[in-house]
Amino acid sequence: MISVFSFSLNFPGGTNASFSDKEEGANNTLGASTLDFSIPSDDSFSPKVSPSTETSKSVSLSKLGILDFNYKVSTTNLSGDLDLCEKLEIKDDQTNTYQKLADYLFSSTQNISKETWNFTVKLTDGNPSLADKVCDFDFKFEAWQTGSTHGADGFSDIETTSNRVTSDQWSASQAVVINEIMWMGSEEGSSDEWIELRNMTDKEIDLSNWNVHGLGHGAGAMAHLEIPHGYSIKANGYFLILRKKWNETAIGLSSNLDSDKGITHKSNVSLHNDGEGLLLANKAGTTVDVAWKDSAWPAGENGSDYRSMQRMPLPGDGTDAKNWFTTNHPAANDTDFWEDEINNYGTPGGQNLLPIVLNEFVANPSGSDVAPMPNGEVIELWNNDDKDWDVAGWIIANKDGDEIIISTSNGDNDDNPSDSGETIVPAGDDLVVYADGQFNPAEFFDNNNNGELYLIARYGSVEIENDHYDYQKPSDFFENKAFQRIPDGVGPFVDPNPRLGKENKLSSDEKDYYQAIVLEECFDKRDFDREEEHPFCKGVFLEYLGLLDDENDDEMPKDVYREILAEIALESQEEDEDEKKEDGDEVFLDAIKGEDTSKGETDQAQEENIKQTDTEQVELPEEDSGEESSIESEENQTDDKDSDLNNENSKEEDSIPEIAEEVAPEEEKLESVEEESANNETPELKDEKAEEAENETSEEPKEEQVELEAIKEEESEEKEELKEEEKKEEENDLGEIVMLIINNILA
Numbered sequence: 158m159i160s161v162f163s164f165s166l167n168f169p170g171g172t173n174a175s176f177s178d179k180e181e182g183a184n185n186t187l188g189a190s191t192l193d194f195s196i197p198s199d200d201s202f203s204p205k206v207s208p209s210t211e212t213s214k215s216v217s218l219s220k221l222g223i224l225d226f227n228y229k230v231s232t233t234n235l236s237g238d239l240d241l242c243e244k245l246e247i248k249d250d251q252t253n254t255y256q257k258l259a260d261y262l263f264s265s266t267q268n269i270s271k272e273t274w275n276f277t278v279k280l281t282d283g284n285p286s287l288a289d290k291v292c293d294f295d296f297k298f299e300a301w302q303t304g305s306t307h308g309a310d311g312f313s314d315i316e317t318t319s320n321r322v323t324s325d326q327w328s329a330s331q332a333v334v335i336n337e338i339m340w341m342g343s344e345e346g347s348s349d350e351w352i353e354l355r356n357m358t359d360k361e362i363d364l365s366n367w368n369v370h371g372l373g374h375g376a377g378a379m380a381h382l383e384i385p386h387g388y389s390i391k392a393n394g395y396f397l398i399l400r401k402k403w404n405e406t407a408i409g410l411s412s413n414l415d416s417d418k419g420i421t422h423k424s425n426v427s428l429h430n431d432g433e434g435l436l437l438a439n440k441a442g443t444t445v446d447v448a449w450k451d452s453a454w455p456a457g458e459n460g461s462d463y464r465s466m467q468r469m470p471l472p473g474d475g476t477d478a479k480n481w482f483t484t485n486h487p488a489a490n491d492t493d494f495w496e497d498e499i500n501n502y503g504t505p506g507g508q509n510l511l512p513i514v515l516n517e518f519v520a521n522p523s524g525s526d527v528a529p530m531p532n533g534e535v536i537e538l539w540n541n542d543d544k545d546w547d548v549a550g551w552i553i554a555n556k557d558g559d560e561i562i563i564s565t566s567n568g569d570n571d572d573n574p575s576d577s578g579e580t581i582v583p584a585g586d587d588l589v590v591y592a593d594g595q596f597n598p599a600e601f602f603d604n605n606n607n608g609e610l611y612l613i614a615r616y617g618s619v620e621i622e623n624d625h626y627d628y629q630k631p632s633d634f635f636e637n638k639a640f641q642r643i644p645d646g647v648g649p650f651v652d653p654n655p656r657l658g659k660e661n662k663l664s665s666d667e668k669d670y671y672q673a674i675v676l677e678e679c680f681d682k683r684d685f686d687r688e689e690e691h692p693f694c695k696g697v698f699l700e701y702l703g704l705l706d707d708e709n710d711d712e713m714p715k716d717v718y719r720e721i722l723a724e725i726a727l728e729s730q731e732e733d734e735d736e737k738k739e740d741g742d743e744v745f746l747d748a749i750k751g752e753d754t755s756k757g758e759t760d761q762a763q764e765e766n767i768k769q770t771d772t773e774q775v776e777l778p779e780e781d782s783g784e785e786s787s788i789e790s791e792e793n794q795t796d797d798k799d800s801d802l803n804n805e806n807s808k809e810e811d812s813i814p815e816i817a818e819e820v821a822p823e824e825e826k827l828e829s830v831e832e833e834s835a836n837n838e839t840p841e842l843k844d845e846k847a848e849e850a851e852n853e854t855s856e857e858p859k860e861e862q863v864e865l866e867a868i869k870e871e872e873s874e875e876k877e878e879l880k881e882e883e884k885k886e887e888e889n890d891l892g893e894i895v896m897l898i899i900n901n902i903l904a
Contacts, residue, residue: 196298196318205325206245206280207288209473209480212322216274216296224312228300229264230274233317238290241324244282245292246617248549250275253580254564255550255617258294278322281471281617288326295319332358333390334472335369335435335448337509340428341459343407343501350428351406352435353505354396357472363389364396367445370436372398374427382423394419395506400426408505409496419506430459434476448475456481458502461709465489465503467510470616485541486510487647487697488624498687498696500709512542513551513582514624515612517641519655520602521631527600530567530591531574534601537589537657538612539646540582549580552620553590556609559601567591572658587645589657604631626650644701649692672702672721680704683713 196219202212230249235242235258245258251271252263258278276296280287301313336355343349352372356362365386373382382398390396397420403410410420435448448468449455455478457466464484473480484502489510495501504510516539520526526534536553540546548568553561561567565578570588582588592601602608608631612624628640628650639655642648643663653667663671671693679686679694685705686694696708704713 196296196316200319200321202276202278202320202322205323206278207325207474208280208282208331208471209477210325211277211279213275213277214320216276216318218272218274218298220272225303226300226312226314227303228298229262231263231297231299232258232261232294233297234295235259235292237293237321239292241280241287241290241322242292242294244280244287244617245278245322246281247276247278250277252564252566253549254562255279258292279617280324281619287324290324292322293319294322331446331472332356333362333364333437334446334468335437335475336395336468336472337503337505338428338435338448338454338457338466339463339503339505340432340454340457340466341430341463343463344499345401345405345407347430349401349406350426351397351399351401351408351505352426352428354390354398354437355468355472356390356392356394356396359392361389361392361394365389366440368438368442369398370438371433372428372435373423373425380427382425385421388421391419396420397505398423398426400424407496407501409492409494430454446472446475449481450476456483458483462500462502465505467504470509470511470614470619470621482512482542484510485512486514486623487541508621511546511614511621511623512540513546513548513612513614514539514541514642514646515610515626516587516646517639517655517657517661518602518610519637519639519657520608520628521604521634521636521638522655523637526602526604527592527594527597530593531569533594534592535589535657536561536592536610537587537641538582539587539642540584541646543584545584546582547580548582548588548614550615552611552613552615554611554613555601555603557603559596561590561592561595561601563588563590567593567595569658587658602631606630644697648698648701649695651693668702669724672704673725675699675702675704676721680713683715683718685711685713687711 196216202214204210204212206212232247242258246255247258247261248255249263251274256262295317298316298318299313300315305312334355334357335352337353339349339351341347341350352369354364364384365388367384368381369384370381373380384398388396397408399406399408399420399422402422403420432449432451432453434450436444437446437448439445454466458464466481467484468475469480469482475481484504486502489502489504490498490500492498494504494507515536517537519535522528522533522535524532538548548563549565551563553563563580565580568578568580568588568590569576570579570581570583570586574589574591579588595601608628610626610628611622614621614623626640631638634652637655638652639657640650640652641656641661643651643653643661645661648661651663651667651671653661653663656662675691675693675698678691679689679699685696685699687696696705696710699705700708700710704717706714
């Protein structure tokens with residue numbers, strides 16, 4: 158036990174007094190009786206730490222003096238295996254945010270009555286060279302009298318306690334891990350199975366003659382599959398082992414599988430839907446990684462959608478379910494990975510995507526943008542998974558590199574920002590994160606320029622860009638407009654009013670607005686164009702708008718199409734009527750005001766006449782008969798234009814409801830075609846018909862009868878061709894009218 162006392166007195170000219178007590182050792186209770194506390198001597202964290210196992214320790218403080226105090230906690234005196242210490246991170250249960258062990262610091266700004274501290278340490282690197290090592294360090298608690306300044310006047314006390322973290326063994330080297338498993342197949346068939354390997358190092362690794370036990374046909378771990386000679390996996394890269402050929406799989410591949418592409422094809426790949434264990438071994442037979450075991454798969458989905466099973470950024474123990482998750486990120490359905498955006502979800506050949514996404518943000522809120530929470534700038538995250546996710550330490554960043562680190566001080570998931578705060582994103586729900594004026598006087602969102610927003614998942618030293626959105630400059634919108642995904646978590650970003658902490662949805666008018674956009678951008682009449690890259694042309698959004706029965710459909714239902722056409726026609730008619738009314742009002746006003754005032758200035762009698770007209774009744778002077786005729790002519794021209802416009806609108810109105818509601822039966826259409834065909838017959842054709850009629854009532858030779866039948870058949874074919882041409886013209890006219898109306902509405 159070491160005790161150090163120091164006293165300082167300063168006279169005259171003022172009083173300066175300080176009392177300090179420094180104690181090191183176990184259960185030390187010696188100190189200045191006015192301010193003192195003690196810490197037990199237990200120095201061990203347990204259990205042993207590994208890439209998949211955290212370790213923890215509780216520290217209790219006992220107040221022995223009579224004064225209240227503030228204090229800060231830090232780590233110091235790191236020793237032992239420093240390479241292990243370098244890869245350790247620690248958090249306390251006060252902030253719940255991981256920091257590097259060597260840099261850990263907690264400092265209170267008020268009297269903390271907390272008597273028990275719980276610390277958790279995790280290993281951020283799976284390198285097997287870190288196994289069976291120790292890291293020693295001290296916690297340093299520095300206390301000072303409440304109301305005084307740390308390191309200045311007043312009573313103070315310092316306590317330290319030693320600690321040790323020991324690393325466990327893990328069986329695989331994990332230089333390469335089994336990273337993703339498509340055990341259920343894809344929409345191309347149940348045989349479209351594959352696995353993905355991930356290189357955890359910054360060096361290229363030769364995979365020649367490596368084996369994946371359990372991946373081939375047969376039973377048991379020895380049903381192995383061998384990677385051919387000459388294949389390798391790039392540094393920090395990925396390697397696919399497919400059952401189907403490059404042009405047969407649902408994965409979007411554009412060429413054959415050369416050995417330098419990070420892909421190989423093995424026809425004997427076989428994965429059991431009820432689960433199995435996979436073991437990756439190098440050429441020498443040494444186990445490199447293990448993925449799952451002989452029981453039901455812990456993740457993945459085989460239903461209306463096909464969703465892969467993905468490994469956590471820090472792979473950990475592959476036989477532990479907590480290190481796997483189901484692919485539930487909307488970007489995992491993109492053509493960046495798949496031939497078509499239908500119902501396949503996975504990231505073959507690319508980084509795994511966690512199910513937490515940017516869901517809503519308000520860049521230009523009402524009032525001050527830098528106001529403290531619950532006001533000011535705010536971002537909402539969404540969890541697409543069926544289990545809770547803790548995002549403590551994750552980062553929300555802008556294009557300038559400004560970072561909001563998620564913690565209990567700025568996170569809220571229970572609509573109560575005044576409580577202690579949360580970092581959990583509940584299953585199928587949201588977490589609201591406040592900027593809380595962190596960058597005051599600057600703003601996190603630049604309202605005057607287009608911006609970029611990033612969600613970065615952080616696990617120790619591993620950081621991955623998990624979501625990203627480029628947004629239009631907020632000043633282009635009304636204040637307090639939100640950017641939000643609709644539907645929650647999976648849809649494209651649109652810009653309705655904020656609904657933080659509530660379900661994202663559109664009003665009826667907003668739905669109509671977006672329907673008009675997608676009708677022009679995403680559809681050819683009723684056919685959904687899946688090749689269109691417009692952000693709104695997503696099946697899930699079109700299903701939300703009611704334009705598809707299911708996000709995987711390729712065609713709009715007939716009844717929906719008819720209803721939309723009828724609504725468009727009605728809206729167009731109302732707009733035309735409003736325009737005509739406005740035009741009529743302008744003509745009437747022009748007629749009253751008159752267009753030539755120069756005559757009134759030179760003719761006093763005419764001025765008096767006009768004044769009298771203003772007081773008694775509206776009547777144009779006789780001298781302006783030529784002007785009146787001109788006005789009447791303009792009105793007649795306007796009437797003619799209105800008449801033409803009415804005729805044109807009448808044609809549109811007659812065509813659209815006729816097609817949209819399918820009022821005329823097929824028999825009436827055929828009669829109409831036949832009647833028009835008859836009216837268009839030439840004299841020669843009429844003569845031929847008359848002759849044919851005579852031939853029918855007379856007895857003709859056999860040769861003439863054959864000729865007559867041929868003429869009838871030719872005439873029938875002409876009618877059918879005419880009918881088809883009429884039908885095509887009708888459809889084309891309708892399509893042109895619909896697009897014209899949609900463009901007018903959008904304009």
